[in-house]
Amino acid sequence: MPTAIRATGLVKKYGAVTALDGLDLEVAEGTVLGLLGPNGAGKTTAVRVLTTLLRPDAGHAEVAGVDVLRHPRELRRRIGVSGQYAAVDEHLTGFENLDMVGRLYHLGAAASRARARELLDQFDLAHAAERVVKGWSGGMRRRLDLAGALVARPPVIFLDEPTTGLDPRGRVGMWDVIEELVRGGTTLLLTTQYLEEADRLADRIAVIDRGTVIALGTADELKSQVGGEQVEVRLPVGGDLTAAVRAAAGLGIGEPVVDERDRRLTVPVDGGTGDLRALLDRLDRAGILVAEAGLRRPTLDDVFLALTGHAAEEPEVVDEDGAA
Amino acid sequence: MSVLVEGASDAWVITRRNLRKILRVPDVLVFTTLSPIMFVLLFAYVFGNAIGTQDTGVDYKEFLVPGIFAQTVVFGATFTGYSLAEDLQKGIIDRFRSLPMSSSSVVLGRTVADIGINIVSLVVMALTGLVVGWRIRSSVLEALAGFVVLLVFAFAISWIMATVALLVRTPEVVNNASFIVIFPVTFIANTFVSISNLPGPLASFANWNPVSAVCQAARELFGNTDPSAPVPDVWSMQHPVLYTLVWVVLILAVFVPVSIRQYQRATSR
Numbered sequence: 001m002p003t004a005i006r007a008t009g010l011v012k013k014y015g016a017v018t019a020l021d022g023l024d025l026e027v028a029e030g031t032v033l034g035l036l037g038p039n040g041a042g043k044t045t046a047v048r049v050l051t052t053l054l055r056p057d058a059g060h061a062e063v064a065g066v067d068v069l070r071h072p073r074e075l076r077r078r079i080g081v082s083g084q085y086a087a088v089d090e091h092l093t094g095f096e097n098l099d100m101v102g103r104l105y106h107l108g109a110a111a112s113r114a115r116a117r118e119l120l121d122q123f124d125l126a127h128a129a130e131r132v133v134k135g136w137s138g139g140m141r142r143r144l145d146l147a148g149a150l151v152a153r154p155p156v157i158f159l160d161e162p163t164t165g166l167d168p169r170g171r172v173g174m175w176d177v178i179e180e181l182v183r184g185g186t187t188l189l190l191t192t193q194y195l196e197e198a199d200r201l202a203d204r205i206a207v208i209d210r211g212t213v214i215a216l217g218t219a220d221e222l223k224s225q226v227g228g229e230q231v232e233v234r235l236p237v238g239g240d241l242t243a244a245v246r247a248a249a250g251l252g253i254g255e256p257v258v259d260e261r262d263r264r265l266t267v268p269v270d271g272g273t274g275d276l277r278a279l280l281d282r283l284d285r286a287g288i289l290v291a292e293a294g295l296r297r298p299t300l301d302d303v304f305l306a307l308t309g310h311a312a313e314e315p316e317v318v319d320e321d322g323a324a
Numbered sequence: 325m326s327v328l329v330e331g332a333s334d335a336w337v338i339t340r341r342n343l344r345k346i347l348r349v350p351d352v353l354v355f356t357t358l359s360p361i362m363f364v365l366l367f368a369y370v371f372g373n374a375i376g377t378q379d380t381g382v383d384y385k386e387f388l389v390p391g392i393f394a395q396t397v398v399f400g401a402t403f404t405g406y407s408l409a410e411d412l413q414k415g416i417i418d419r420f421r422s423l424p425m426s427s428s429s430v431v432l433g434r435t436v437a438d439i440g441i442n443i444v445s446l447v448v449m450a451l452t453g454l455v456v457g458w459r460i461r462s463s464v465l466e467a468l469a470g471f472v473v474l475l476v477f478a479f480a481i482s483w484i485m486a487t488v489a490l491l492v493r494t495p496e497v498v499n500n501a502s503f504i505v506i507f508p509v510t511f512i513a514n515t516f517v518s519i520s521n522l523p524g525p526l527a528s529f530a531n532w533n534p535v536s537a538v539c540q541a542a543r544e545l546f547g548n549t550d551p552s553a554p555v556p557d558v559w560s561m562q563h564p565v566l567y568t569l570v571w572v573v574l575i576l577a578v579f580v581p582v583s584i585r586q587y588q589r590a591t592s593r
Binding site: 051073088091100 | 330333334337341344345348349414415416418419420421422423424425589
């Protein structure tokens with residue numbers, strides 16, 4: 001399959017902070033790559049470089065067959081970008097926003113208007129088309145922003161944390177829209193902080209930390225590295241953790257992990273709620289009281305802990321100054 | 325489409341987008357229409373009566389109104405910077421920069437829209453001025469030329485403010501930073517008082533201050549000067565229109581390329 005996005009050795013430094021540290025990426029045409037990482041890992045910087053918004057200090061990138069650094073304007077005709085926060089104009093109506101983007105892609109007046117109507121229908125925004133965006137909900141704004149990225153039917157689309165800040169309902173709605181889009185054969189690079197999101201939308205996931213890819217594979221491949229599901233119980237104050245570990249022995253697919261301070265016991269499992277029930281039964285029989293219990297799927301934190309040995313860190317304050 | 329036509333079309337799309345805001349954002353409408361009315365009334369009645377006719381020759385109100393025009397359009401340039409910084413902050417500039425549009429069109433669309441805003445303000449102020457007793461005592465053509473000088477100068481200042489906005493990137497900082505410059509530049513001038521009333525060093529500054537030249541040019545073109553009140557014997561004041569245009573050309577020659585360059589590397593965060 002031909003490659004739609006290829007980046008080699010991208011480096012971007014802001015003073016002492018290295019945002020990209022030799023990043024390599026490759027996305028085959030018509031597939032979805034999820035760029036997974038915590039805040040400050042370099043996801044947004046990578047997207048900014050690949051969409052011509054930022055010049056890297058070193059490295060090479062090619063998107064849709066166009067050299068990003070040499071022909072930025074040519075590239076902009078072939079990509080669609082939707083940012084972390086909805087970059088829509090609050091004082092324009094939904095229709096005016098999309099019509100404006102169409103004209104700036106030089107589609108012509110009639111084609112811009114028609115495309116705007118079409119996208120508003122497709123994204124379930126037609127009812128609000130003539131209303132100023134200021135009064136719209138967060139989810140509607142995001143959909144409009146995404147629609148803006150699709151105006152010129154670009155073959156390659158970049159979505160930077162498309163659901164960050166949305167409520168669960170808005171998030172699921174956004175996922176449906178993105179899945180629909182991908183079915184049409186568009187190549188997509190998506191950044192996210194949520195493993196669940198990458199799992200659902202991406203064909204392949206690149207885990208990124210400190211500006212470089214530390215793991216690459218399908219969601220299943222990554223999860224097998226992380227250890228899949230876990231059953232977790234927390235004992236009340238004064239609970240006997242040692243007895244709990246003894247009771248849990250032999251259950252699940254790995255050694256139980258104990259967190260003394262939190263009085264928490266975590267057991268890697270592969271049997272879902274059945275294993276949870278089994279553990280609770282055993283603890284009950286041993287007369288151990290439980291304060292909290294649950295089945296947990298691996299999160300970004302688990303992936304990080306497994307891959308890097310450190311937790312996903314809070315963002316360093318990076319001033320993405322244009323001082324390139 | 326040729327590059328030029330494309331660029332002009334992009335700039336027009338952005339201009340229209342910016343002009344729509346005049347009617348939709350109450351702040352902008354107030355800024356464009358009500359505050360100019362307030363300025364004319366305030367200065368005409370409060371200062372006008374307190375200061376009276378000094379060495380200006382003509383009735384103070386007639387002297388004052390072109391000064392208020394100049395002051396308002398120069399202050400209006402802050403709006404250019406404020407709006408651009410706001411677009412940067414909201415990520416709208418990121419979107420524009422990811423589109424295949426000409427890189428000058430966002431700032432050009434902003435500064436051109438602000439000419440539109442200034443035209444509205446000037447019409448409102450001129451009408452208010454007529455109500456309080458200001459008169460145009462020249463020909464229609466000269467009067468139009470007077471408005472054009474004001475608009476062209478404000479357009480140039482807009483490009484300075486655009487550059488400032490793309491450098492500092494926060495609307496509030498743009499406002500504060502620009503007032504530090506704009507206040508002295510508009511007040512140490514013949515905007516509200518005759519330069520002959522200013523002490524030595526301030527008078528020299530005022531004589532060569534382009535804002536003085538703009539005021540002087542406007543007064544001459546509106547016929548609001550009085551032969552009995554001589555213009556300072558300084559080249560800039562003797563040739564105010566020419567001197568203003570020299571400044572306009574210089575400012576544009578520096579700040580158009582600088583702001584476009586800054587736009588190309590501007591990021592929201």
